Amino acid sequence: MLLITCPYCEESRPELEFHYEGEAHIARPLNPTTVSDEEWAEFLYVRSNSRGPHRERWRHLHGCGRFFNAIRDTRTDKFIITYRQGEFPEHEIVEETPK
Ligand SMILES: [Zn+2]
Numbered sequence: 001m002l003l004i005t006c007p008y009c010e011e012s013r014p015e016l017e018f019h020y021e022g023e024a025h026i027a028r029p030l031n032p033t034t035v036s037d038e039e040w041a042e043f044l045y046v047r048s049n050s051r052g053p054h055r056e057r058w059r060h061l062h063g064c065g066r067f068f069n070a071i072r073d074t075r076t077d078k079f080i081i082t083y084r085q086g087e088f089p090e091h092e093i094v095e096e097t098p099k
Helices: 037-045
Strands: 003-006 011-014 019-023 053-059 067-073 078-084
Touching: 003 078
Parallel strands: none
Antiparallel strands: 003 011, 019 053, 053 067, 067 078
């Protein structure tokens, strides 16, 4: 069973308590009315879909209910680190291009 550590509860809990919420650190344009259609489409739909360490947003849905971020290796499904909203721990992200 995959265990995920919630940085707020500070406990490792079963994956079933959590929900994946997409790629982390996607910034909404400050003034959406001034961006082009292409820029808006990129904000809405384009994600890195990287292979290897990946910054993700998760929610402890059946626990404290809070959102947090994680770096997970998509090749092994192992969580490298989880961290609270507003934090940005340094970690080398080396993206691999699928062959
Ligand atoms: Zn929690």
